[in-house]
Amino acid sequence: MADLILAARGLTYSYGGSAPALDGLDLDVTRGRKLAILGPNGAGKSTLLLHLNGTLRPARGEILLDGVPVGYGRAELNRWRARVGLVLQDPDDQLFAASVYEDVSFGPVNLGLPEDAARRRTEEALEAMRIAALAERPPHLLSFGQKKRAAIAGILAMRPDMLLLDEPTAGLDSHGERHLLAALDHLVKDGATIVFTTHDVDLAYGWADEVALFSHGRVLGQGEPAEMLGDEALLRQARLHMPLLLDLARLRHEEGYPYPSGGPPRSREAFADWMRMAPARSGGG
Known part of the structure; x- marks a missing residue:
């Protein structure tokens, strides 16, 4: 049986009485793999990520972490988010400090870690994202790709088991995309689990270990990339191409x-x- 780290069962959620953004959604996340949530814009992919780290709470359904239903009390959410880190599509929504170093160190410092431990985590995260040379630079002076890596480093410094990435390559040129994916591959080799949303079928096919096709708030199918992205009927339902x-x-x-x-x-x-x-x-x- 697959080693599931996270699972969604029957998630239903609507924004202000509108049509469901999630409509009875089921999803399995296997430990140590890269899972692409693939669907068109407006399909509910970002809403799903906000549920997977407890930012949003479903009207119905549940999230299981290591097979156990999660809770939404403050202490339970803190434990959940320490294990499941979310990186938003726009890095400017996450970067706020005067320097990259201060931004990345914010999480470890607020965990109450000793100064040496917080510094070590921060430096390791900067190295992992290959931005140690930018540590003293103000975030607003970074390129878009550098901001993406700084935002990811800020989550990495918390040492989560899983990274949720919303459209991680959006806005990057081909060089920036290759650089980011190579850094993320190193994290997976070290045991991380990655779930990322995208509408880029070529990225999902070439980089993900598993694909979940998504449309109208539901997972249409989940499996190996060649199987899912070679299914023309499912692709039509998801309004995607091979x-x-x-x-x-x-x-x-x-x-x-x-x-x-x-x-x-x-x-x-x-x-x-x-x-x-x-x-x-x-x-x-």
């Missing part, structure tokens, strides 16, 4: 070329290697 690499791989496969042993390639490099191998056809037209 990732380019997967689409090209399927076309070649239909011509009779077998997939590599790991299934359809999920990166440009893997796809190029597959093309160069030019295996013998297994049949087809």
Whole structure:
């Protein structure tokens, strides 16, 4: 059985009597994996993240942390948020101190840690996000990508088990995106669990370990990226299109070329290697 760190069961939530933003939603989050919550704008993805760390409370349904229903008292919320950190889409909504160092150190200091321990956590978070050289710089002088990494570092300094990232690559150029994803990969190798929202099917296909397709406040399906993002019926329901690499791989496969042993390639490099191998056809037209 999968090692679930967090699960949502039957979540229902509406804003001010409008149509449900979440409508009986179920979701499983497996420890140590990268889960993409994939859907169009306005589908309720951000609302879901706000439920997964207790910022919002559902009208119906529950959140389970390590299989135990969470509570919403102050002490319970503090314990929950110490384990599940949320990074908002706009880093300016989280950065507020006079310097990057002060911003990142805010969490450890307010945990009541000894000065040496708080400093160590802050420095480790800055190094993990590769922004130690920016420690004394005012946040408003950072680039957008640097602000994103500073906001993530502020959550990392709390040492959560899980990171919730709302559209983590939105507003980044290709270099900034690669830099951020590489830093996040290091966190996963160290045992972190990542849940991120996106409407970028190519990002989800190439980077996530698992995908949950989302539409109208519900999870339409959850599973391996190639399975979920190769299901044309589910993609239509979610108003999404198939990732380019997967689409090209399927076309070649239909011509009779077998997939590599790991299934359809999920990166440009893997796809190029597959093309160069030019295996013998297994049949087809």
